[in-house]
Amino acid sequence: MTRRKRFILAILVALGVLGFVGFVSLAVTLPDGTTLKTQYPVLKVMAATNQFRIEWSPTRPAHWARLDQISQAARNAVMISEDWAFYDHNGLDEKQILEVLENSLKSKRVRGASTISQQVAKNLYLSSERTLWRKFREVLLTFQLEAHCTKDRILETYLNIAEWGEDLYGITGAARLYFEKSPADLTAREGAFLAMLLPSPKRYSKSFRERALTPYALKMMNGILLKMLQAHFLTQEEYDQALHERFW
Numbered sequence: 001m002t003r004r005k006r007f008i009l010a011i012l013v014a015l016g017v018l019g020f021v022g023f024v025s026l027a028v029t030l031p032d033g034t035t036l037k038t039q040y041p042v043l044k045v046m047a048a049t050n051q052f053r054i055e056w057s058p059t060r061p062a063h064w065a066r067l068d069q070i071s072q073a074a075r076n077a078v079m080i081s082e083d084w085a086f087y088d089h090n091g092l093d094e095k096q097i098l099e100v101l102e103n104s105l106k107s108k109r110v111r112g113a114s115t116i117s118q119q120v121a122k123n124l125y126l127s128s129e130r131t132l133w134r135k136f137r138e139v140l141l142t143f144q145l146e147a148h149c150t151k152d153r154i155l156e157t158y159l160n161i162a163e164w165g166e167d168l169y170g171i172t173g174a175a176r177l178y179f180e181k182s183p184a185d186l187t188a189r190e191g192a193f194l195a196m197l198l199p200s201p202k203r204y205s206k207s208f209r210e211r212a213l214t215p216y217a218l219k220m221m222n223g224i225l226l227k228m229l230q231a232h233f234l235t236q237e238e239y240d241q242a243l244h245e246r247f248w
Contacts, residue, residue: 030137031125033144036153040064041124041161043169052169054124063172067156070171070183076233077191078159081224082198083116084231087151091117091142116158117142123161159183164194165201178208179247188234189245192224193217211248 039056046052060066067075079086085093093115114122121141126134145154164174171194175183179190186194196217197204207217222243229239 030140033121033125033141034148036124036145036157037148041157043161045167045169063170064160065170065172065183067152070159071186071191073188073233074171074183074186074191074194075155075159076228077188077224078195078198079116079155080227080231080233081195084227086116086155089115091115091146092139115142117145117154120154120158120161121145162198163201164197165205168201187242187245188225188228188238189221189242190247192221192242195224196220
């Protein structure tokens with residue numbers, strides 16, 4: 001072996017060792033993503049900073065809605081809007097990531113490529129800082145969640161910790177505020193409205209404050225309902241009915 005080849009080999013070995021050490025260091029400092037399997041996250045909003053922290057409880061919180069206590073229509077509306085392949089992927093949706101990248105190149109405005117599992121991992125265990133290091137930790141935690149928790153458990157958690165308005169977390173409070181009903185009674189159109197709120201609930205809740213759907217809200221909701229029809233979550237009759245439903 002020539003001196004040049006020995007030098008290149010030494011560099012590759014060194015990089016491999018550094019990568020392994022970095023991975024071990026990351027694994028050691030990573031939060032325990034298996035907590036969700038046996039405990040419930042309780043969000044504590046801190047009034048001074050308007051931020052929240054997570055506490056864990058072995059018992060289900062009073063406001064917590066089990067998945068079977070949330071209407072199928074509302075669950076499907078949120079899922080098809082946020083992560084249409086949720087039950088088919090292992091935590092990361094490569095097709096969704098590619099579509100976001102393709103639309104970004106075309107300068108189209110799109111939602112992020114984070115799956116529901118990734119959002120749960122980030123919201124429960126990590127900060128909201130936008131760094132590659134945080135994203136890498138998020139991916140590892142997502143794989144932990146997927147390995148130890150059922151899809152139903154992850155989706156149920158997402159619906160119960162998602163932000164739906166000013167200091168409003170969880171679908172129970174959202175159903176009560178926006179429609180004065182329980183999550184079990186939400187219709188497809190109401191589910192589409194809640195799904196429309198998720199990227200920025202404080203901004204998009206303008207429709208509720210003014211008791212009239214904005215053009216953006218109407219476009220997004222109709223798009224969600226159309227996807228539900230295409231995915232056979234709604235029949236043609238249910239779709240037509242949802243398009244004309246009024247709730248204010």
